[in-house]
Amino acid sequence: MTSAGRFAPSPSGELHVGNLRTAMLAWLFARSTGRRFLLRVEDLDRARAGAEAQQLRDLTVIGVSWDGDPVRQTDRGPLYAAAIDRLADAGLTYECFCTRREIQEAPSAPHAPQGAYPGTCRKLSTAEVAFRRSVRPAAVRLRSSVTEWTVQDAMHGTFTGVVDDFVLRRNDGVTAYNLAVVVDDAEQGIDQVVRGDDLLPSTPRQAYLASLLNMPVPEYAHVPLVVNADGARLAKRDGAVTLGDLAAVGIGADAVRRMILDSLELPADSLESALGAFDPAVLPREPWVWPGV
Missing domain, CATH: 3.40.50.620 (HUPs)
Structure with a gap:
């Protein structure tokens, strides 16, 4: 079996920009090392009706692609x-x-x-x-x-x-x-497991x-979280932080992707352009403070 990286969201609601940033980093880590990139839906707990489909749509529009069909833990x-x-x-x-x-x-x-x-x-x-x-x-x-x-x-x-x-x-x-x-x-x-550093313990x-x-x-890579102005882990209570809410205030998926890639100090035209410059050794080590809208 060829090696692979993955993103494994829980379908408890819409992904916010912190989740999307981690997904993009997992994709960059995997693709930069020639790995397949898989999607696993961790739905053993807290699954909400419609959340999985929405999450897959959001990942697609932000530019994250995956190999094969998603798998679900409930199966x-x-x-x-x-x-x-x-x-x-x-x-x-x-x-x-x-x-x-x-x-x-x-x-x-x-x-x-x-x-x-x-x-x-x-x-x-x-x-x-x-x-x-x-x-x-x-x-x-x-x-x-x-x-x-x-x-x-x-x-x-x-x-x-x-x-x-x-x-x-x-x-x-x-x-x-x-x-x-x-x-x-x-x-x-x-x-290769790339995920938020809150899971390191x-x-x-x-x-x-x-x-x-x-x-x-x-191989593990626990990446910095996105936090609010108070330094707490970003959550939906922090305002417009999902693609749907950001679109409602005039910020589309392309703009969100550029903001995330800018926060990683990578070329922001697309994930493919960022891939050519991706180097884990120079990634920011500190949390990204979400600027809000």
Whole structure:
């Protein structure tokens, strides 16, 4: 399978300029290295009617193209189940009955990193598991043997982050993001992951999980976000930030694309023209403050 990069939006609403900027960067990273560029719809949670079609239209008009048909996580349940079964067969999972509140209020395990799951359900007896099953459904957690893991990132260099007994399948039966993304990337031949740097802290968990599943760890590039004037991550509450809202105030898709490429200090005529000048080593490392309209 030839190598590939990808963009993987969640269809929870319209893409804003921060999402579009990340998509354009993922496209530039992939195309500049001769990779295929794939689109995956991460619709396991928060899918809104019509959002996927709108997102695909917005990506097209901004100049982002992809190879093959988009895939949807909701069509890939058997792949996720098989991966969890493999981990379970190796003794690397356990059932967890904790509520979010119980986790927040539980004392941390000795020497555990801040924010790590405290291991409340890790050593439940068979009788305790049976009783708790009668009270509420279980999530499935990874039985981790490490507390941290190190990854290499094209934008951030060496990064070491927390690895705890994170959830693989929620108690409502939905596959957790960290498991799904690892399985999807490996199955699709994605060996380059470009995404917002707000996702960097979860990356060591994913790389560690890939190692347990004997799946390849991709090359990572976590790119700066777009932020508002207060330095907070851009959101739809910040005014006209989607292509639809910007068009309503007279700013078309071509103009938005030029603004994004200008923010990256790249030729702004088209994505193709930017590709010829693209060099990850000289990309801005700081967030782009959205100027607003």
